[in-house]
Amino acid sequence: MENLRECFDPAEWAALCAASPDQPMAQSWDYGQAMAVLGARVRRFVFGETIAQVLERPGLRLVNRGPLGPRAGPMLRRLARHWGVTLATPEHALPGWGRMPLITPRHQAIWRLDPDADAMRGNLSAKWRNRLLRAEERGLRITHGQVASLNELLTAEAIQRQQRGYRALPGAFAIHWPGEKLLLEWREGGQMQAGMLFLRHGAWASYHIGWASDRGRAVFAHGPMLWKAARILSDQGISTLDLGTVDSANPGLAHFKLGTGAELRALGPTVWAVW
Incomplete structure (x- = not known):
């Protein structure tokens, strides 16, 4: 036994x-x-x-x-x-x-990352793909963030969390995460307008937090940012990106996650x- x-x-x-x-x-x-x-x-x-x-x-x-x-x-x-x-x-x-x-x-959005970027882009919903293309044509420059950027993102997300009344792991969790992190940001006029943090664990990675200003949301900054993260992670050998919980309380976020072609999985x- x-x-x-x-x-x-x-x-x-x-x-x-x-x-x-x-x-x-x-x-x-x-x-x-x-x-x-x-x-x-x-x-x-x-x-x-x-x-x-x-x-x-x-x-x-x-x-x-x-x-x-x-x-x-x-x-x-x-x-x-x-x-x-x-x-x-x-x-x-x-x-x-x-x-x-x-x-x-509860339901999770589980995105299988295809090493073939063209095949993966083909699995995007038509609306998601068109918005991504328009953002790319505008030339949004998505870059890797540094330590100072992480603190800036955590502060902005904490304010957003308080305003919207949702619960999540504290910002200190990301600071103390001992594994690999992927932080991407978009800045305009020297100011962060959008950011996303991903945490790697084994052959999977998880979307951890994201934030965007009114300007960042207006130009769909999180679209090319998430797409770039998926391609970076795939190139690093990550097979699956967990995009987090999907629920009816936030239909806009649900459509954003599932528009990638992610599987809606019931736990x-x-x-x-x-x-």
Whole structure:
């Protein structure tokens, strides 16, 4: 019978993640490292070829976008063998018993990056492709941002978050992210008008935050910026770009993400694991 054990070796964890067809950021070693710096208690468990990175509080275990592997259901039941509550949002709905659904599935935009740029451009929606072409014809110069640009982007996005009332990881998470980052920006008149930050994890990357001024939105700056990011990441060997949650509360953002040709994927429902 397989034993549930903790993993303390980043190389072993990376290899187990690489064996999974899904590599969400929340199950990456770097995510755990950044969360630990922010004060979270992070534990990583292995059950045969199945893994789960867990955030723990007194009496509570949280598994976000996991477990990953062929025995995710049985692993959740093993994780539930402690005195508190174990909550999980699996990457896919899990068959079998031992899970009480609490929250209906959320949806993610998962963009498969094609090494062939022409083929990938052909998968864009007609409206998205036409807006991208017009932005390119205007000659928008998308550049790599530096450390000062990251701080500027985080500050602008924090103000935007407060104004719009949405929740996200704190800006300090991006600062403490130990892995590879891709920061792109567009400036006009010396001022940042739009920016996007992407975080790499294994063969996947995730769109983390974005911000645009009124001017940036007017010229569709995020279109060529996202396109450039996708081509850079593809050239670096990244196969999949997670564009984040898609919901009806923000239809404009949903159309922007799905206009890339990204797959609308339903995650598993959030469940209370029992054994």
